[in-house]
Amino acid sequence: MTNKDIAERFERIADLLQIKGEVIYKILAYRKAAESLLGLGRDVREVHREGGLEAIPGVGKAIAEKIAELLDTGELRFYDELTATIPESLAELLAIPDLGPKKIKLFWETLGITSLEALESAAKAGRLRDLPGMGAKSEAKLLEGIASLARRGDRMLLGDAVPVARDLLGVLRQVPGVVDAQVAGSLRRWRETVGDIDILVASRDADPVMSAFTSLPRVARILGRGPVKSSVEFVDGSRAQVWVHPPERFGTALQYATGSKDHNVRLRELALAAGFSLSEHALKRVSDGTELLCATEAEVYSALGLPYVPPELREDRGEIPAAQRNALPRRLELADIQSSLHNHSTWSDGKASVLEMAQAALARGLRVLAITDHSSGLGVTQGVDAEGLSRQRQAIEAAQAELGSAIRILQGIEVEIRADGSLDLDDRTLAGLDIVVASMHTGLRQPREQVTARMLAAIRNPHVDVIGHPSGRLIQRREAADLDLDAVFAAAAASGVTLEINANPQRLDLSDVYVRRAVDLGIPLSINTDAHRPEHFDFLEYGVATARRGWAEAEQVINCWPLERLMRWLAGRSPA
């Protein structure tokens, strides 16, 4: 039973308690505990073994006991008793937009509805409209909600949402009267997936903004349109919403809309302690109701005695106490990145030559590029073997000669960690390369002991410099391998190998919470695009954002080191 399994169970409990009508704070406690487990960065099984469950934020005696029961027995009596009184299937109805716990309870108690199908047919038969608080419009809206649930897929990947959001910003900034437009919400925090696209506009005249937004060609339906806020569904089923605030209140508004919810709750507590009520409109002095307006977010934080907290840290993972101690991480910038150390070319499954890849990297300001094609053992790609590597060396030297000193091209390999834990190339071949990335592409579903042992063997191989996409996950498509990450991190810390932050938006692996753990343990990190074609170098910003979310600073990221330091480090790792 993993952190994620337990978090899902607690979310389910919260859903059912909400429908049951339990006090909201008990429900929030379960949600907080679930969130906390997902952000823990440690295996909860390990924490339980150490007896430290109650030290987890948001976990007290009662929830700690439930975690322990789940881990020890795989069962939870509390959950069984709960589902004996309230049908488990009701929780799924909460996914329907604009349908909440109160209505679900109403439908269940008056009409015995416990499933989506039953709810849909009742609405179609007009049996809901006469219930208290309902009407013909609510009934139609509910049917629309059910239809949209069927249309809507998973949350959007960050990498899919960013280009759309930039598009929207471009349009909205052209609207007359608009002073500024910014992305907000989880997108601005660079979360790996986003539920919808939130945009905040600074203008005195909201109406033209709303019109421009709701009449975009990609809008399939308008979900709501008020004087200062509108939301729409796009033709692909994704959603976006826009708020408009006057420029002098843009700071509080942007801060509010960026979240996270938990971060905002903390901030509001802090404001209250200082005698202010904080809303998206202003900081309002409680004593006399006077408003303190903030045009920028920095003013909001400053008014509360804090340095500016960058959006990617606003997850209530200790950033506010750190800000109070003036101990926030120094922000990693895209411009700090000098190199990409895991990339492909036509020597394996890449789509561009060494020279084309180097030119593309150079065009994006990189000073060092490692070509690390797959080793031949990975059956799905045309990999390189020891003999191929010597021919590839000539191609790299030719490209280097062509580009001169503007960029340094390193020869490396992405060597396969085989199913038996050995590497796909012998030590002598690896020793002859500038850099070695070791990755797993197969056998990711092996049992925990086996897959962990493979990983540990690769980490301890003195020729290996980077562990590529360590968990092997593909966001929303493939679960991470069942690695014992405590063991993996301990071995990495001991060996000095770097763990990769793979910047491909389908991977983002290590993920933010594990970056944070690596940072705490002092494990060096490597942010790489894993580019298979020139435009993939643009992934770098996602890797940087993930590193920031994990509180990484430039010093710990080897891609930020100048060439000389990087080469010294590489030379020092591989035994002569």
Next chain:
DNA sequence: GCCGTTTTCGGCCCGACTGTTTTCAGTCG
């Protein structure tokens, strides 16, 4: 159900929008 430089008890953020309301409830973020 959690938590504590006002508290081990009594708090726990605040407003927009919609639809049903004649003053508000439900949902969302």
